[in-house]
Structures are given as structure tokens and as C-alpha cells.
Amino acid sequence: MAARQDPNVGHYVYVPFEGREYRIYYEENGSGIPLVCLHTAGTDGREYRHQIADAEIAKKFRVIAFDLPSHGKSNPPAGWDKEEYILTSAFYAGFTKAFCEALDLQKPVVMGSSMGGNVCLDLAYLYPTTFRALIAIEGCDYSPGWFLDILQDPRIHSEVCANSVFGLMAPQSPWDYRMETWWYYAQGGPGIFRGDLYYYSIDHDFREKIKKIDGKTPIYFITGEYDFACTAAMSEATAKKIPNAEFTLMEGIGHFPMSENPVNFKSYLMPVLNKIS
């Protein structure tokens, strides 16, 4: 008898961007409105495995989660070993759009978490007519304090990246799912989490630019109450500054809702997806 399988299917696509070609891994399932999922700093699209496999979401959405260059199954570009990895707003927003164009996606929804939530502001500001909607999970206009050299220190085992974020998850989230999220972080490439956090805490600062977001693209902010990197108050305050944005608090959940507690997360995600579809 054949064993059961998840419906998630993986591909590689070559994305041209800024004079380079990036071999990018992505997984998908479903059909309908493209729903492009952005992983958090330092990890990869595995965080969205539950949402990709979800039959109810797959009825109306083509759920796609890709790994940024140097994350997961997307290798770093040639010459990476001679550079310090640093993620910038310009690269992150531009590459996300380039990925959507590489798959010829028409008016996709982008759903991002943490740094993926923050970049929703860049996408709304830079490309106001490109996206159908933006879902900013654990996102806000400014999230300081996380660009830490300790995350790439030869004196410390690389599981420091995983340990540094474990407490961001709610104690109510199932232990096995929390350890699965921990596992993803423990597998990040050297220096990648730190480099992503340059974007998250240094380059990402929308406190002034936020006034220029015109509201053409609806933005849904949803944040877990245990998140102490981007608190619920920070997300709510950000949403209030943007036309056509709304905020939802997720109770009993933390910074990685899609992977730490997919059942609880779905109860908050579905109303948003139903509004969009």
C-alpha cells in the first residue's frame, strides 16, 4: 500500500534580479488567487507547510512559499563566501516582486511573517497597484533591537539562533510544533539570521515613510499576544497610521503562528482570507 503524502509540491525557478540569476526553491498547493508566503528571518518556507497543505485554503488559493536566496533550499549566489550577508529593504522588496513576476502571478496576495510582515509596508509603498492584498503577520513600522552579532559568534554553537527565538513562541503552542520551529532556526546558514535581522531592526524604519502609504492595497495586520519582538501594541499602532489597514490580536500564540500553532492560527487567518476572496 502506498504511504500517505502531503499535497505540497516543490519546484526550482530561476529568478533574474539586479543582474544575477537566482535558483529559487518554492513549494505550492492549491489553485485560484496566488497567496505568496514570506518566511521569517533566518529560516525558510517550511514554516508554511501546514497552510500549503490545507485543503480548505487550497480551494480558493494557490499557496506558494519560496525560500529567499541563502535560505532553505535556495542556495546563496556564487561568491557568497567572500561577502558579509546583509539583507536590505531594497533587495527584499524588489526580490519578492521579481519572484512573483518569474511565476507570472497576477495580482497576488503576499502574506509575510516577522520580517515578511514588515516588508508588506515596503510592498504597499513601492508597488501600490501590484498586490491584491497584504497580510502582515507580526509586522510593524519599526522593530528595533535584534541585529545581534552574537548570532554569528565562533564561541557559540549555531543553535543560538534557535534558542534566541524560542521564547517568542507562546507556552500554549504545542511543544512538538515549537521544537519543529526551533529545528528550522537551528538549520539556518551561518550568518543568515544575523544578516536578515539587519533588515528587520536597522534598515526597516517606516516611522516617517508610513505617511506616504496611500491605502490602495489593503493590509491586514495580525499579531500574537506573546510576541515580544513585535508586540501587538506595535502592530496595532502601525495599522492605525495606514488607510485601508486593520489589526487583529491573536490570543495564546506568539511570533511564529503559522508553524507554532497552525490550528489556532487558522482561526484568525480564515476570516482574513475570506475577506480577500
Place this chain on the structure above:
Amino acid sequence: MASKYDVAWVAKWQGVINAQAITPVIGKKFTCKMLVGFGDQEFVLDIREGRVVNVEQGLTAESVFDFALRAPVSTWDQFTQDPPPPYFNDIWAMRSPLCHPTKEERMVVEGDTIVVWQHNRSIDRILDMTRKV
């Protein structure tokens, strides 16, 4: 005002820690001297290969420790609840100025913080065990 975090409580906590392996592998490498400050009550836990071999109450001129985790009693009371409320569930949450704008409830992590980061997982596990005391 007396708190529950007295010599007897810490002895029970030591018993809970020593009754189990912290983690299968790296917990055995957990060797350090860790000061835990519950308000004015301070205890130095002498940890060797994942076991608390001695507890020193209070500091003397000869006290040695690698790092200290100090917080008000009220903060530890929140942490030791099961489950702990938001922003009181993790040392990095408890020391975050974003979550605790005033010093009155904020945790202080001081000393050789490299040791804290090296043994973060083990430290988290033994602190979680305070909920079993």
C-alpha cells in the same frame, strides 16, 4: 516582605533539576555558576555537567559566578505561573525594555553573557522547571 523563593524552595528546585537530564546531549556540557536573584534573595547555583551540585545563599567576598539573572519577586511570580502570561515566559522577554518599560519589573541579565548564550537552551529548561516546584 517574604517571598516563596527561600532556601527550601531553591532546594526543591535543585531536586527537580537533578531528577532528570536537561537535554539528551548538550545539557551534559552545562557547567557554570549561575546567580539567580529573586528580589533581594540571591542564590548561586553551582552547576556541573547539568546537575546543581551546590547552592550558595547570598553573596560573600569570595562568591564567584559566571552570570546573574535578577528580577523582582513579582516578575518571578509571573514567570512561575503555568502558563506564564505574555512577556513573562522567557528571559529575553523579561529583560526587554519594549515589554517592560520600567525597571520595576524588568529582568537584568549581567556578567559573562557569552555563557548565557552558550547555554541558553539548558538555562531555559531549568528555569521552566521552577513551575514544577
